[in-house]
Amino acid sequence: MIQFSARVGRTRPAATFAMAARARALRAAGHDVISLSIGEPDLPTPPHVVDAAHRAALGGQTRYPPIAGTDALRCAAARKFERDQGLPATPADVLVTNGGKQAIFDAVMSVIDPGDEVLIPAPCWAGYIQVVEFAGGIPVFIDCPAEAGFRVDAATLAAAIGPRTKLLVLNYPNNPSGAIADAAMLIGIADVLRRHPHVLTISDDIYEHLIFEGAYLTLAAAAPDLAGRVLTMSGVSKSYAMTGWRLGFCTGPRDWLAAMTLVQGTATAGVSTISQAAAVAALDGPQDLLEERRTIYRRRRDLVLGALAGAPGLTCSRPEGAFYAFPSITSLLGCRTPSGRILGNDEDVANALLDEALVATVPGSAFAMPGHIRLSTAASDALLEEACERILRFCITTCNH
Ligand code: PMP
Numbered sequence: 405m406i407q408f409s410a411r412v413g414r415t416r417p418a419a420t421f422a423m424a425a426r427a428r429a430l431r432a433a434g435h436d437v438i439s440l441s442i443g444e445p446d447l448p449t450p451p452h453v454v455d456a457a458h459r460a461a462l463g464g465q466t467r468y469p470p471i472a473g474t475d476a477l478r479c480a481a482a483r484k485f486e487r488d489q490g491l492p493a494t495p496a497d498v499l500v501t502n503g504g505k506q507a508i509f510d511a512v513m514s515v516i517d518p519g520d521e522v523l524i525p526a527p528c529w530a531g532y533i534q535v536v537e538f539a540g541g542i543p544v545f546i547d548c549p550a551e552a553g554f555r556v557d558a559a560t561l562a563a564a565i566g567p568r569t570k571l572l573v574l575n576y577p578n579n580p581s582g583a584i585a586d587a588a589m590l591i592g593i594a595d596v597l598r599r600h601p602h603v604l605t606i607s608d609d610i611y612e613h614l615i616f617e618g619a620y621l622t623l624a625a626a627a628p629d630l631a632g633r634v635l636t637m638s639g640v641s642k643s644y645a646m647t648g649w650r651l652g653f654c655t656g657p658r659d660w661l662a663a664m665t666l667v668q669g670t671a672t673a674g675v676s677t678i679s680q681a682a683a684v685a686a687l688d689g690p691q692d693l694l695e696e697r698r699t700i701y702r703r704r705r706d707l708v709l710g711a712l713a714g715a716p717g718l719t720c721s722r723p724e725g726a727f728y729a730f731p732s733i734t735s736l737l738g739c740r741t742p743s744g745r746i747l748g749n750d751e752d753v754a755n756a757l758l759d760e761a762l763v764a765t766v767p768g769s770a771f772a773m774p775g776h777i778r779l780s781t782a783a784s785d786a787l788l789e790e791a792c793e794r795i796l797r798f799c800i801t802t803c804n805h
Contacts, residue, residue: 415538418530419770423754427764433797438791440779441764443579443728445645445780447700447713453644453685460681472665473500473653477680480687481653484638488612490625491636493655499664500683501676504610504639504652509535509671510664511606511635511654512571516541520570525556527730527773529579529608544569550721550732554583558592565596571604572597572622577611580730580778582723583707585621594627604660605634610652613643613694615725616702624656630729632657633703642727643694644686649679688799701727704781704788711792715799727782732770736774740805747802750774763791 423441431437472478478495485493501507508531516522518540524532527677532625536543546564548554574593576585597603607623624634639652654661678796708729712720717739722733733753740746741756750767754777757763770774781788 405457411538411540414540415534415720418534420530421765423758423764423766426758430758430762435756435762437762437764438783438787438794439764440781440783440788440791441766442629443642443695443726443780443782444644444647445532445727445782446784447645449646449649449682450644450686450689452689453646453682456685457649457678457682461678464751465677465681469473469677469680471669471674472661473498473675474677474680474684476684477687478484478599480684482655484687485636485655489609489620489622489636489638491622491631491644491655497655497658497661499654499661499668500680501639501654501668502672503647504608504637504641504677505531505649506650506672507637507639507652507654507664508532508573508606508608510667511637511660512536512539512541513667514660514663515570515604519568521568523561523564523568523569523572523603524772525574526555527578527580527768527776528573529575529769530576530770532573541570541728542568543772548581548583548720550581554578554581554721554730555586555589556593559595560587561593562566562596563598565600565603569600569603571606573606573608575610577614577723577725578624579611580724580766580768580776581721582728582730584618584724585623586618587621587626590621590626593623594630597627597630597633601633603633604740605630607634607636609636609638610642611637611726614698614701614727616698616705617724633660640686643697644685645697646679646682649676649682651675651679651683653683659708663671701781704783704785705729707785707788708779708781708792711789712795714795715792716803717799717802718795726779727797729779729781730776731779732776733768736799737775738800739802742798742801742805750777753777756802757795757798761794763798
């Protein structure tokens, strides 16, 4: 028997991937499952981006890259941070990572020691909980209920900060709620952070281009005086439909980036040169595709909201960004499903939806907000219509059972 490290012992697999695996197994067994579990664009990577990768590979860009990223991509990302996010950056202020996920891994591993507390507004992407626990840190959730627009309340944030608080993780547009940052929230957060100079912030802006109503705002641009302790991260996965290319980037204080580069150099020897060439083409190429895709995702959001509006037992607030719906399912609790199961919590609801309605979703408890389920709206209109129809039928029969 292998004696695994304590670190592995406290690490759990992401619930999103677990649900996707269950959906795949059911499909392999011949069931017609619709999977809305993983947050992944169904649209293709733009052809000019694929071409750039092809040319890079044929042209010999096949050697080890610098750990922090190629010069070409650090330049393109610096221009992008300035253009899209209002953050002044030079190439030396950019670290290129294996997906946005590694930027968060590098950032957490470089500042969190066992016992350090990390404030995470909930609901939150499950990946934060995973990496904080891996590092031995303690996730401290800040409740951001639907009634508050899933946004951080400054007083609640202030009350959660203690002597062991090291880090705050912000994520707007938010996975899973779709909430976006507004000026009032960022001003409130900045005021609290000014009173607590020992607290660092990661701003995960991976959904920055997926905003349907309102404007994109980010902490480091809204409060430049805090830029010395805010790391802003983004990537090409969601905006340019490049999840499989594993390409992210971040900007922030140089000492933090240097420590992160050390972590990254310990784990990997940098990011695929071919993916980096592709990302340069994505960032420097035509940007009108972002608006085209935003329009598609907005239409799908409206389709799902409209289709689920009549579903008894579900209450869905309006996501302002990202590509998820995050309805409350609390009115379904205590009800009996068509096959006779009593729904005790959100996990029961997600499991019953998969087994009885053949739609894979993710329970809200995976995002530190039980009482909800998350559906990805990054699927074709036809699939979304069929999935909503199945959910509707499930809710009607469950509520009448
Ligand atoms: N942050 C959030 C909020 C996400 O939803 C995801 C992907 N699901 C990531 C980071 C990771 O992105 P990447 O695929 O670029 O690693």
